[in-house]
Amino acid sequence: MDDSFFTVVSDFRHFMKFNKCLRNDEFDKSYLNSIYLKRSDVLRWCQSEFLLPPPIWQITNLDSPKLEEQIEDLDDDKDNWYDNLSxxxxxxxxxxxxxxxxxxxxxxxxxxxxxxxxxxxxxxxxxxxxxxxxxxxxxxxxxxxxxxxxxxx
Missing domain, CATH: 1.10.10 (Arc Repressor Mutant, subunit A)
Structure with missing residues (x-):
């Protein structure tokens, strides 16, 4: 979303609904289902902002591997990854x-x-x-x- 007047006017309804999700922790499942987002991108964004993911996207099965364990760290496969760090x-x-x-x-x-x-x-x-x-x-x-x-x- 950019700051142009046209974008603000045309996306105002979307902006208000999305803000409601972020600020009030009120997640409208049908609204979230109507927009396309990659789950992994949202979870990564939540992690970078130190937010809990929306309850409908949280992992509920405690016996399943943790999210960190599910994401492969491809750097482990590379040689000299530690040496490449400053x-x-x-x-x-x-x-x-x-x-x-x-x-x-x-x-x-x-x-x-x-x-x-x-x-x-x-x-x-x-x-x-x-x-x-x-x-x-x-x-x-x-x-x-x-x-x-x-x-x-």
Whole structure:
């Protein structure tokens, strides 16, 4: 959808219905069935926006493999995929993995405590990235306690 006047006028009804789905969590199954969307694109979009997929598209069978397990990671088949990463990306991945482990072991750690944790500084990641950058990257993996904020954050 672009911002042209014609598009806004012609797609206003669609825009309102779609907005109702997004903002009010009211999913009209017949409306969603009337538009063409690839389920995988919607699920990928929901994941990137940290949203739950519409209830009618959620996986309900708990015995079935998880969505992440169903999607093949084709990079695994490529040789040297790790070597093709920039050193900055390797550092970022390692930093986030250490942070995830620290929050798993102690969910009551704040962002600052994780960023300045001896494990981070020992391996050089505490100083590789600014606190604000670390906080932005780590937000999806942080404990609820850290996300709540406070004077120590």
């Amino acid at each position: 050193s900055r990306r390797k550092q970022r991945i390692a930093c986030l993995e250490i942070a995830k482990q620290l929050w798993k072991e102690n969910p009551e750690l704040t962002y600052k405590e994780v960023h300045s944790h001896p494990a981070m500084t020992r391996y050089g990641y505490g100083k590789s990235f600014t606190f604000d950058t670390f906080k932005k990257w780590a937000r999806p993996y942080a404990s609820e306690y850290a996300k709540q904020g406070g004077s120590k954050q």
